[in-house]
Amino acid sequence: MILSFKFLTTALVVGLVGLTSCKSKQEPDAVKPDAELAQVQFNADSAYQYIVDQCAFGARVPNSEAHDRCADYIVNVFKRFGLTVNExxxxxxxxxGKMLQCNNITASYKPELRERIVICSHWDSRxxxxxxxxxxxxxxxxxxxxxGASGVAVMMELARQIQQLNPSVGVxxxxxxxxxxxxxxxxxQTNDENDWCLGSQYWANNLPKDYKPRYGILLDMVGGDDAQFKFEYYxxxxxxxxxxxxxxxxxxxxxxxxxxQQDGTAVTDDHIPMNSIANIPTIDIISDNGNGFSRTWHTTIDTPQNISRExxxxxGQTLIQTLFEEK
Structure with missing residues (x-):
């Protein structure tokens, strides 16, 4: 993913956070102080171990042995938790010009349900x-x-606990x-930036016509020790x-x-084809420290040692609560 250097206007952000005294009918409340809380607790130690496991294969660069072995690992983890997996x-x-072997992996909870939520992340390494x-x-x-690995790890831990959470929608x-x-x-260098997000572009262009999930949530750099998440432009x-x-x-x-509750930058990421091609309203939870991405972004120090369990x-707990509140 890369920054696109667009910024939200202050007015748009104020509209989102929804101070209830000035919220319009179209704007949902941003705060529900009396919300019932999910009893399921996200295990950050477990998620951290999934990151370590992925990194143990080495950098998951397309066309590499590490990439292929990690794909098998991802498939096996989701299957172990009882999900239906498709490669x-x-x-x-x-x-x-290099031809890349690309493998988009989908693990489905209750695939028979029509009402669905998509939670996603990329798993390859730069x-x-x-x-x-x-x-x-x-x-x-x-x-x-x-x-890469942090988003997948959060999804794995959600998958491990999803039977206990038992949301009313498929995931x-x-x-x-x-x-x-x-x-x-x-x-x-191109202006359209289509050389990024190759897997999600293919995925969005090849969905079944009747696949209409309620919305999507993209996870990107969700484990950094310097992470903070803002309202991404797109x-x-x-x-x-x-x-x-x-x-x-x-x-x-x-x-x-x-x-x-702050405005963030615009990011070229996997949620772009999900929105613009697949027409799935999708957000990007992505680290934004005000001067760009995490300090480890596209560096050799993007290692488990710089991951924060907190x-x-x-x-993870935010996503558990989000799924818990779906009716």
Whole structure:
């Protein structure tokens, strides 16, 4: 994912946070102080271990052995928790002309239910640490503990607990491949940025016509020790009510020190094809520290040592509460 350098207006943000004295009929309450809380507790230690497990394969760069072995691991974990797993294998073309073996993995809870929620993350690693402070490392791969593995780990822990949570809707956990293969600074630069998010573009263009989930939640860099989450621009453009729903859940569980009621930047990420191609209103929960992404973004220090269990807990418990409140 990359920044697109658009910003929300203050008026739009004030409209979202919904101070009840000036909330319009179209704007859902952002805070529900009397909300019933889910009893299921997200286990951050478990989620952290899933990150370690993914990184143990090495950088999950497309066309690598580590990539293939991690795909098998992801499939097996979701199957172990009783979910129905589908692998969407295809070939996509990278910015450099290389043909990439792409595997979008979907794990479905109660696939027979028509009413569904999508929770998703990319699982691949960027081949180049082109934002590393040490320029000699720019052509080394990224371990992607935060930028990749953290979102998958949160989904795995949700899947482990989903039978106990027993939400009233079906849930599809989607692991997108080939998200982070966008051109580095030494490659060709384009305005459309279509060299990113290759797996989700393919997924969005090849959905069954009758697949109409209520909404989607994309997780990206949700485990960093410097994480904070703001109103991402395209999330507000396409799915403002979903932003309000999730931020409300965050406040209910006491995670509002992570889910800030502040305007954020615009990000080219997997939620773009989900919104613009698949027409699934989808938000992006993505780390935004005010000066860009996490300090480990696209660097060689994106390792488990820089993952925060507290951040994982905040995000995971927020999602448990969000699913719990679905009727």
């Amino acid at each position: 969407q294998k295809t070939t996509v073309k990278g910015w450099d 081949p180049w640490a082109d934002a590393d402070p040490d320029s000699s490392k720019h052509r080394e791969p990224v371990m992607a503990a935060n930028d 599809d956990f989607v692991c997108f491949d080939s998200e982070d293969y966008g051109a580095p600074y030494w490659g060709p 999330s507000m453009q396409y799915a403002q009510n979903v932003v309000a729903k999730v931020w409300s859940a965050a406040q209910s569980v006491g995670a509002d020190n992570y889910f800030l 951040t994982l807990k905040a995000v």
